[in-house]
Amino acid sequence: MSKKQIKLEARDINAYYGDFHALKGINVAMEEKTVTAFIGPSGCGKSTFLRIFNRMNDYIDGFKTEGEILLDGENIYAKNVLVDELRKRVGMVFQKPNPFPKSIYENVVYGLKIQGMSNKAALAEAAEKALHQAALWNEVKDNLNKSALALSGGQQQRLCIARALAISPSVLLMDEPASALDPISTAKIEELIHQLKEQYTIVIVTHNMQQAGRVSDTTAFFYMGELVEHAKTKTIFTNPKDKRTEDYITGRFG
Amino acid sequence: MKLSEKIIEGLLWLAATITILVTIGIIWVLLSGSIPFFQKVSIIEFITGTEWTPLFAKKEFGILPLVAGTFLTTAIAIAVALPLGLTIAIYLNEYAPARLKSTIKPVLEVLATIPTVVYGFFALTVVTPFLQGFIPNLAGFNALSAGIVMGIMIIPMISSLSEDAISAVPKSLREAAYGMGSTRLQTAFKVMVPAASSGIIVSVILAISRAVGETMLVAIAAGQQPRFTLNPLVPIETITTYIVQVSLGDVPHGSLEYRTIFAAGLVLFVFTFALNNLSFWIKKKYQEKYD
Ligand SMILES: Nc1ncnc2c1ncn2[C@@H]1O[C@H](COP(=O)(O)OP(=O)(O)OP(=O)(O)O)[C@@H](O)[C@H]1O
Ligand SMILES: [Mg+2]
Numbered sequence: 001m002s003k004k005q006i007k008l009e010a011r012d013i014n015a016y017y018g019d020f021h022a023l024k025g026i027n028v029a030m031e032e033k034t035v036t037a038f039i040g041p042s043g044c045g046k047s048t049f050l051r052i053f054n055r056m057n058d059y060i061d062g063f064k065t066e067g068e069i070l071l072d073g074e075n076i077y078a079k080n081v082l083v084d085e086l087r088k089r090v091g092m093v094f095q096k097p098n099p100f101p102k103s104i105y106e107n108v109v110y111g112l113k114i115q116g117m118s119n120k121a122a123l124a125e126a127a128e129k130a131l132h133q134a135a136l137w138n139e140v141k142d143n144l145n146k147s148a149l150a151l152s153g154g155q156q157q158r159l160c161i162a163r164a165l166a167i168s169p170s171v172l173l174m175d176e177p178a179s180a181l182d183p184i185s186t187a188k189i190e191e192l193i194h195q196l197k198e199q200y201t202i203v204i205v206t207h208n209m210q211q212a213g214r215v216s217d218t219t220a221f222f223y224m225g226e227l228v229e230h231a232k233t234k235t236i237f238t239n240p241k242d243k244r245t246e247d248y249i250t251g252r253f254g
Numbered sequence: 255m256k257l258s259e260k261i262i263e264g265l266l267w268l269a270a271t272i273t274i275l276v277t278i279g280i281i282w283v284l285l286s287g288s289i290p291f292f293q294k295v296s297i298i299e300f301i302t303g304t305e306w307t308p309l310f311a312k313k314e315f316g317i318l319p320l321v322a323g324t325f326l327t328t329a330i331a332i333a334v335a336l337p338l339g340l341t342i343a344i345y346l347n348e349y350a351p352a353r354l355k356s357t358i359k360p361v362l363e364v365l366a367t368i369p370t371v372v373y374g375f376f377a378l379t380v381v382t383p384f385l386q387g388f389i390p391n392l393a394g395f396n397a398l399s400a401g402i403v404m405g406i407m408i409i410p411m412i413s414s415l416s417e418d419a420i421s422a423v424p425k426s427l428r429e430a431a432y433g434m435g436s437t438r439l440q441t442a443f444k445v446m447v448p449a450a451s452s453g454i455i456v457s458v459i460l461a462i463s464r465a466v467g468e469t470m471l472v473a474i475a476a477g478q479q480p481r482f483t484l485n486p487l488v489p490i491e492t493i494t495t496y497i498v499q500v501s502l503g504d505v506p507h508g509s510l511e512y513r514t515i516f517a518a519g520l521v522l523f524v525f526t527f528a529l530n531n532l533s534f535w536i537k538k539k540y541q542e543k544y545d
Pocket of ligand 1: 041044049
């Protein structure tokens with residue numbers, strides 16, 4: 001197996017909500033075009049850590065981060081980094097589908113439009129491509145002007161993925177993207193993650209052990225703000241090093 | 255439990271009924287006052303006439319000069335209040351730290367509690383002389399300064415209601431916008447404001463209806479000269495001002511001149527009633543759109 005490039009790397013990340021120490025000295029590296037799953041009990045800091053990678057916590061009053069996050073070797077917390085530019089490279093899909101109250105088409109082209117793209121044909125082409133990538137095109141191609149809010153939850157989530165993909169990020173962060181969806185929609189999203197891995201580096205938070213097993217190449221187990229173990233998913237599930245990991249995946253605590 | 259709930263229910267019912275009765279009463283007064291008026295003056299003449307001189311020897315009963323005056327001061331007021339009010343609402347929501355927000359909001363709301371007569375004198379004795387420095391042919395009484403000061407007066411109404419509307423937009427939409435690489439400005443204008451648009455429109459309609467009904471300020475600063483014009487530099491008269499002028503004057507009750515205020519009041523009532531219903535309808539239509 002050829003060694004892949006390191007896409008994302010966290011170095012000594014500590015994070016605080018006011019006095020609360022939410023992330024404790026985390027070091028982790030993620031290879032390009034792989035899927036990494038974050039697992040761990042509720043409140044252990046998975047979402048907090050995920051949102052460190054696109055600086056989504058910046059707006060939370062009292063939140064503080066120490067350490068470095070390297071994206072393609074460059075620290076995204078360096079002084080000269082423009083946060084909105086960063087987020088064009090690191091897309092995010094949220095737990096609850098959150099399409100804009102606009103048409104399906106306007107949702108997909110939103111990111112391109114705010115970047116100043118106005119050519120109708122180019123926008124339409126980009127929208128179609130993104131919707132294909134998100135496996136939604138066939139379902140919506142005749143209704144692109146319909147309100148996004150009229151779609152089902154699963155379709156809305158795939159629309160949010162299409163919206164994120166339309167601006168061609170290289171990293172995709174997903175925080176429990178299927179937890180609000182039915183099993184069929186969940187299967188579609190998982191299938192999608194498999195395909196997207198060809199092009200994108202994906203980090204996914206999940207509570208669903210089977211899902212982590214199905215979609216991810218490596219798995220990171222978090223416990224009370226610490227990264228306990230990060231290894232090949234197979235290893236984590238069959239031969240965990242740490243007792244806490246073993247207890248968690250065998251369901252001994254939750 | 256039964257009895258106390260019955261009493262409360264009864265009180266609520268009473269309150270609702272009184273409100274409706276008062277509204278009906280107002281309509282009744284306006285209609286019964288204006289019917290005798292319209293027996294003397296044709297409705298067509300009333301609606302299309304461009305001279306309003308009921309108190310002069312040569313009487314003309316065209317309401318348009320009063321409507322124009324009302325429209326002019328209202329339009330100026332909204333032109334001032336909408337951009338400023340919306341800017342404040344967006345600033346408070348997207349930029350201001352929580353602590354600043356909780357200080358600014360009540361301070362703004364104080365603006366709304368200043369008696370309108372104070373605003374009137376402010377317009378007349380401060381704003382008009384100030385503006386005359388730039389616009390030499392600005393009359394002492396004019397729609398411009400009355401409109402501007404009225405705009406300042408209704409800023410809190412627009413900013414506060416719009417701010418409520420913007421903060422009611424789910425947090426997840428703001429995160430979606432930021433997550434796509436939007437700047438704060440883009441988040442505000444491309445996502446938050448459109449998502450809150452029905453609430454913002456309602457705030458503007460209520461502000462218009464407030465401006466249309468405003469009396470004291472325009473009576474003091476805009477003059478009392480019905481004039482069919484959209485020139486903001488000259489004295490004009492609004493519907494409300496005219497009603498006050500006649501009510502406080504020595505026109506004999508029951509005369510045709512006296513009845514004009516019922517006809518004028520009816521016009522005013524129709525305007526504000528329509529505006530309030532429009533805002534109610536918009537609110538209802540778009541309320542459950544998100545979530
Ligand atoms: N805005 C906030 N202010 C203060 N504390 C917070 C905030 N957000 C999260 N926390 C705390 O930080 C810790 C980590 O939260 P986080 O949301 O990252 O957990 P999580 O692993 O994603 O949990 P879940 O699986 O329930 O989503 C928790 O103890 C939580 O209470
Ligand atoms: Mg979480």
